[in-house]
Amino acid sequence: MDSNETGLESAIPAHLRVEGSRSPRGDDGRTPPYPSYSARFPETVRAVACAFLGVQSARPLSTAARAASAEIWELCSGENGPSSRERATHTDEQGFDNLVIIAYWDDVEAYRRWFTGNRDSVIGSNAELADHGRWIEAVTPAATGLETLYSSNTFPEGVAQVAADGFSADIREHGYWGSMRDRLPRSQTETLDPEGAPSVPGGSGIIHVEPHENLAIIRSGQDWSGCEQPERDSYFGDVEPHLRAGMDFLTAGGSSIGCYANRYLTSTGADGGLLPQTFGLSFWRSLEDLERWASSHPTHLAIFGSAMRFLQANAGARLRLSHEVYVLRREEQHFEYHNCHPTTGMLGAARSDNGR
Structure with a gap:
């Protein structure tokens, strides 16, 4: 343990502390x-992964949306799946119900293998999403x-x-x-100022938001x-x-x-x-x-x-x-939306003046 004379410890572990600016x-x-x-x-552990895997539909949540969320939950139990997963729900500002699976990995390479093998199923690449949308908001912070x-x-x-x-x-x-x-x-040596703005490259169907x-x-x-x-x-x-x-x-x-x-x-x-x-x-x-x-x-x-x-x-x-x-x-951010309403998560930021 690293502690000062008060017995308190730094939130930054010893192996991540550097001479700061x-x-x-x-x-x-x-x-x-x-x-x-x-x-x-x-x-x-040099990085972790956290994926928010959501489905949405107009209230009440459709049968297809519930089935999609159940399928995603089962995918999380497969090979290279998360070490921890949980569920949550909310009704968004457009009145749409959202079911969200929150998945965590302490092995980013395992997450990448899981994501590569399951991304199409999660986002519904090969599905006709008539009455619901799906979204992925995944990050791999160092x-x-x-x-x-x-x-x-x-x-x-x-x-x-x-x-x-x-x-x-x-x-x-x-x-x-x-x-x-x-x-x-990171704040020991960096100002952490933002650079750029979120954007949507264009196209239709599955929409990928470019972060900053x-x-x-x-x-x-x-x-x-x-x-x-x-x-x-x-x-x-x-x-x-x-x-x-x-x-x-x-x-x-x-x-x-x-x-x-x-x-x-x-x-x-x-x-x-x-x-x-x-x-x-x-x-x-x-x-x-x-x-x-x-x-x-x-x-x-x-x-x-x-x-x-x-x-x-x-x-x-x-x-x-x-x-x-x-x-x-x-490069630590991935935002993707399929058949979602236009203010869903980072999709709304990229399609409005929020991106400045």
Whole structure:
């Protein structure tokens, strides 16, 4: 373990730390207000893969769309399939229902073999999609372009499900504006400025969105399965309404502040039933745009304020919070859409002024 005199550990593991060209924003000896942890991967893991594999149709979700999602789920159990997979659902801004499979690999080469063998089936290359659409949003962030933050070190969520070395000790880079950047290994030597804009090369049928350098993605979740009723009442009475309002703003108006797309998803079980877990998934022009929303926009300040009130009112709170952020090279991104409505995910960014 690498820790300072306070017993806190850096979110950046020792093998990814370098002599930096910038000083961390939290490099002032402060003590975080509560414990948080980062996922830990073996040194041999140089990158991970995360694929969001979606189907959509007008409400209610069509039988064909449900069958397609079930087929994709089974494909994930095959050779070179993901080490972790989960399901979620949401209704998007156009009123379309979406079923999403979220798949993670800690072996990018295995992911590439799986993708090469199954891409046509997932996207429906040889299918007539009369009443539903399919989409793939897949990324392979380098270990240096990934940062994570968790309120619990006993219940891995998201990419932490494939982190073979578990969790760090309590980390020091959290609890202040700018800590997200301080947890990113690439930020030690890079400004992470965006280069270019998303675009669609043209054509019809299956549409591929060309991404740009240093696009940022955040998945930020909450799990209240372990909460007693008073804590649930506190969460749904104060925190969740502000969170939903923030998610609604990013979905409807996020393009004005650099958010290309946003989804507010609910996790589901094998039977399709809703689980006591939700997460936001958003795509940003840059890490800086994401940071600016987090630190200064009224919608996020309302979320942050309600969360602080919740933690103060619920000592030993059992609400579990999770957060993973990727800052991606152009070649680490793959966005593909088949028979989807025009504002689906990054397709909407490439077909509007969002791409600037």
